[in-house]
Amino acid sequence: MKTGALHTEKPETMREKRIILVVDGNPVSQFYTCLFLQRCNYHVISVRTAEDALLIMELTTPLIVVTEVILQQMSGVELLKHVKQDPRTRNVPVLIYTSSDAKAEFDVCQAAGCAGYFVHTSDRNLLYEAIQQATETKPRRFIRLKTGLDVVVMAPGIADQAALVTAISEHGMFVRTKQPLPNRTTALFALYLPNAGVKGIMLKGKVLYSHAVPVPGTNSGMGVKFLNVRPDDDAMIKAYIEEKTMNSIDTDRQTS
Numbered sequence: 001m002k003t004g005a006l007h008t009e010k011p012e013t014m015r016e017k018r019i020i021l022v023v024d025g026n027p028v029s030q031f032y033t034c035l036f037l038q039r040c041n042y043h044v045i046s047v048r049t050a051e052d053a054l055l056i057m058e059l060t061t062p063l064i065v066v067t068e069v070i071l072q073q074m075s076g077v078e079l080l081k082h083v084k085q086d087p088r089t090r091n092v093p094v095l096i097y098t099s100s101d102a103k104a105e106f107d108v109c110q111a112a113g114c115a116g117y118f119v120h121t122s123d124r125n126l127l128y129e130a131i132q133q134a135t136e137t138k139p140r141r142f143i144r145l146k147t148g149l150d151v152v153v154m155a156p157g158i159a160d161q162a163a164l165v166t167a168i169s170e171h172g173m174f175v176r177t178k179q180p181l182p183n184r185t186t187a188l189f190a191l192y193l194p195n196a197g198v199k200g201i202m203l204k205g206k207v208l209y210s211h212a213v214p215v216p217g218t219n220s221g222m223g224v225k226f227l228n229v230r231p232d233d234d235a236m237i238k239a240y241i242e243e244k245t246m247n248s249i250d251t252d253r254q255t256s
Contacts, residue, residue, distance in 0.1 A: 019060065020131070022046040023053045023067035023079065026099075029120065033066065033097065036124050039245050040143055042131075048072070050079035057089055063135050064115065066127075069098040069105055077108055084113045093134035097127060124245070142170040145241050150200075151175060155187035163221075165191065170238055172205070172225040180210040180222035189224065193240050201233045 020037050024030035025048045034044045045062065047053050050071050056062075065083060069076040080094045093115035098105075101119045109117050115134040118126060125143060132139035149165040153175065163177035173191075181187060185207045192200035205224040212220065229237070 018135075019043045019045055019062045021053055021056060021062040021065045023048070023050060023065065023071065023076065025049065025068065025071050029068070029099065033127075036127070036245065037066075037131075039145075040128055041146065050074035050076065050082075053079055054082060057083070057092075061089065062092060064131055065092060065094045066097050066131070067094065069096060069100045069102075069109075077105060077112065080109060080112050080114055095127075095130055095134060140169065143241060143245055144169045145244055147244065150192040152190040153177065153181070153187055154190070155181055155185060166219070166221070168237070168241065170234070170241065172208070172223065174221055174223050176219045176221040178220055180212055180220060181207045183207055183210055186227070187224075193236055195240055195243070196233075196236050201236060203233065204228055 018041075020042045022030060022034050022037070022044055024033060024046070027048075030046055030048070034046050037044050042063075045056060045060075047056060048071075050067070051074055053065065053067070057065075065079070067076040067079055071079070074082075076096060076098065080096070083089045083092055083094050094113075095115045096105075096109050096117040097120065098118070099120050106117050116130040118130060128143050129139070129141055132141070145168055147165060147168050149168065151163050151165050151173075153161045153163050158179075158181070161177060161179055163175050165173045166176045167174040173189075175189070187205060187207070189203045189205055190200050191203055204227045206227055208223045208225050210222045
């Protein structure tokens with residue numbers, strides 16, 4: 001991409017809905033899986049049986065199916081086989097996300113063409129990464145969290161400017177500002193994370209793309225890749241993202 005060119009990736013609000021179909025007969029695990037995926041900016045449809053999942057897929061084609069193995073009547077393994085044998089749905093990835101760690105089930109699912117087989121774990125990043133790998137041409141490895149963080153942008157020859165971080169991951173962030181820097185500009189960013197104290201943290205970043213003029217459905221700003229992040233600062237970014245995605249789910253559990 002040439003310096004100064006507008007970023008041409010289709011904005012999230014203009015993309016087709018990325019629907020994930022979650023199939024789980026356990027209402028507790030279903031709830032947390034769905035809540036986590038919603039916070040990862042996916043649209044989620046949830047059902048409790050494989051039969052209901054097949055009915056849903058007659059009406060819409062999901063981005064991916066995430067299913068438990070242990071279901072009433074038809075199992076998740078049988079659902080996988082039905083999806084892969086139907087010419088209309090055979091290209092829909094099916095991810096097995098289950099409480100069962102039976103080796104025999106794993107082998108059968110692999111042979112039937114599942115996109116992955118994961119036993120429930122506290123590391124939900126594994127689920128996110130697996131979905132990205134199965135559905136995206138440029139998969140993200142880490143969760144991209146919607147947020148609202150103060151940041152000060154400091155670039156050579158340009159007055160410091162206060163801005164807002166509206167999305168952050170372990171590798172970068174989107175900075176909403178009326179004065180985005182040109183593509184490939186390297187700058188310093190004072191990022192004010194709640195867990196970093198009043199001084200915030202100082203990061204070096206490179207502008208990957210800019211919306212100098214707002215694209216319909218987006219805000220003016222710039223996508224920034226972090227460069228040479230200090231281990232302590234990296235740990236604080238990871239802790240912030242985990243708190244907002246993981247711990248808040250546990251809070252919902254306590255209040256639901």
